[in-house]
Amino acid sequence: MNWSAFIVFVILFALVTVVGFWAARWRKGDLTLLEEWGLAGRRFGSFITWFLIGGDLYTAYTFIAVPGLVYGAGVTGFFAVPYTIVVFPILFVVMPRLWSVCQANGYVTPADFVRGRFDSRGLSLAIAITGILATLPYIALQLLGIQVVLEAMGVTGAGIMHDLPLIIAFGILAAYTYTSGLRAPATTAVIKDTLIYITVIVALIVIPARLGGFGHIFAVANTHLLAAPKPASIFLGPKGYWAFATLALGSAFALLMYPHAITGVLASKGQKAIKRNAVFLPLYSILLLFIAMFGYFALAAGIHTKVSSLVVPLLLLKEFPSWFAGFAFAAIAIGALVPASIMSIAASNLWTRNIYKEYVKPTATTADESRVAKLVSLVVKLGAVVFILALPLTYAINLQLLGGIWILQTLPAVMLGLYTRWFHRSALLIGWLVGMVIGTVMAASQGFVSIFPLQLGGLVLPVYAAVWATLANLLVSVVLTWIFNAAKMARGVDATTPAQYQDARAGGIGA
Numbered sequence: 065m066n067w068s069a070f071i072v073f074v075i076l077f078a079l080v081t082v083v084g085f086w087a088a089r090w091r092k093g094d095l096t097l098l099e100e101w102g103l104a105g106r107r108f109g110s111f112i113t114w115f116l117i118g119g120d121l122y123t124a125y126t127f128i129a130v131p132g133l134v135y136g137a138g139v140t141g142f143f144a145v146p147y148t149i150v151v152f153p154i155l156f157v158v159m160p161r162l163w164s165v166c167q168a169n170g171y172v173t174p175a176d177f178v179r180g181r182f183d184s185r186g187l188s189l190a191i192a193i194t195g196i197l198a199t200l201p202y203i204a205l206q207l208l209g210i211q212v213v214l215e216a217m218g219v220t221g222a223g224i225m226h227d228l229p230l231i232i233a234f235g236i237l238a239a240y241t242y243t244s245g246l247r248a249p250a251t252t253a254v255i256k257d258t259l260i261y262i263t264v265i266v267a268l269i270v271i272p273a274r275l276g277g278f279g280h281i282f283a284v285a286n287t288h289l290l291a292a293p294k295p296a297s298i299f300l301g302p303k304g305y306w307a308f309a310t311l312a313l314g315s316a317f318a319l320l321m322y323p324h325a326i327t328g329v330l331a332s333k334g335q336k337a338i339k340r341n342a343v344f345l346p347l348y349s350i351l352l353l354f355i356a357m358f359g360y361f362a363l364a365a366g367i368h369t370k371v372s373s374l375v376v377p378l379l380l381l382k383e384f385p386s387w388f389a390g391f392a393f394a395a396i397a398i399g400a401l402v403p404a405s406i407m408s409i410a411a412s413n414l415w416t417r418n419i420y421k422e423y424v425k426p427t428a429t430t431a432d433e434s435r436v437a438k439l440v441s442l443v444v445k446l447g448a449v450v451f452i453l454a455l456p457l458t459y460a461i462n463l464q465l466l467g468g469i470w471i472l473q474t475l476p477a478v479m480l481g482l483y484t485r486w487f488h489r490s491a492l493l494i495g496w497l498v499g500m501v502i503g504t505v506m507a508a509s510q511g512f513v514s515i516f517p518l519q520l521g522g523l524v525l526p527v528y529a530a531v532w533a534t535l536a537n538l539l540v541s542v543v544l545t546w547i548f549n550a551a552k553m554a555r556g557v558d559a560t561t562p563a564q565y566q567d568a569r570a571g572g573i574g575a
Contacts, residue, residue, distance in 0.1 A: 113328070115253035162478075175195065249402045377393065473500050
């Protein structure tokens, strides 16, 4: 047991827990209303929105999964850097439009929007189920981040004791999410980002100095990668182009379709807050570039482990005094708690608005919605724990990529639906089903590694399975729309109006 690291970790973790419970009183609203509990009353300005969306998008995935992939697969792991650069221009263009129409109609979830836009209960249900399903592995990745830093400090055991740290983390996360709703991750995100920036800046100064500089680090890392059982490199060869490019592009579009990303956007108080954040959020991409290099640092530092999730914790323990390692571990754990809280809220919003109220209790009051959402947020976290314990994973990043395959199948209805109603609602539903089946089968056939090598004649294209699945989804949706429109099948009534997509309301300068 590394007591110095553990004590520092516990102090910082306790601070965030207290702030999470205190958040229920911050900008106090009626938390018996779903809009207050699940969207904080849609009142966050540019400052808080920056931390909230950043907390949404930069998670334990950043600190644990990306360097772990770089450690084992070399330059392929850097796909996360261009992916997070590509995502922000898309956010700048698309998300203010979504915010506007959701604000005008009181929509809380993307499935609410699809229900109103296409007048389809079935399609709305499909969007809700997909959002919940795709969120589970993403939350699991966050809880895994907490588990590995605890193990690195020596908090281990056999049987139930091995999983006890995860259970404790689940309990803390569940309690303050239940109590404070979206206000909790919004306030704790400020602490999270401060800790992470300090950790990364110190690591970038200290570790290269200790290991002989960046040139030496890259040379040693490349030697290790070339000699690995599955050879890799710090250079991207022609055979890796397709996988790298499709992972980056597919992940960028998928990220904005996740319920937690949309929840962070809808909680803002104006389009300007969203656009300003799209401009400044790439600062996180610079941070991610440096964090990804921790995988090379670990190779150069002689870190040996078969568990890629432990790469960064072991590196920090080796290169820093115990107290600072505890500080960094707290940054990682808090970097997991914040997004996991937002994700569970987003998933529970989907269940409450688009399944419970739509099918179970149409007469549900706003108080009923809030009560059910709080309870479901607990169940969602339990489901995420099942993912960790059940799935055979080589790299933790596969949790996120698996969710990306599923959530990208909502793109035609949600993102394209913001610009056109040409697609037929039934065609979109069938296209969604085709994409879900194809994507899942492809991932399963590769042992839940998300790159699928499709053979076209004599050409083999190793492409992110989400891209293949989405292309099939779009093809089916387009062809069936032509057929259904020609057959004059009912299209339903659009509950939105063109003016609702263009609301350029000012707001969002403050916090």
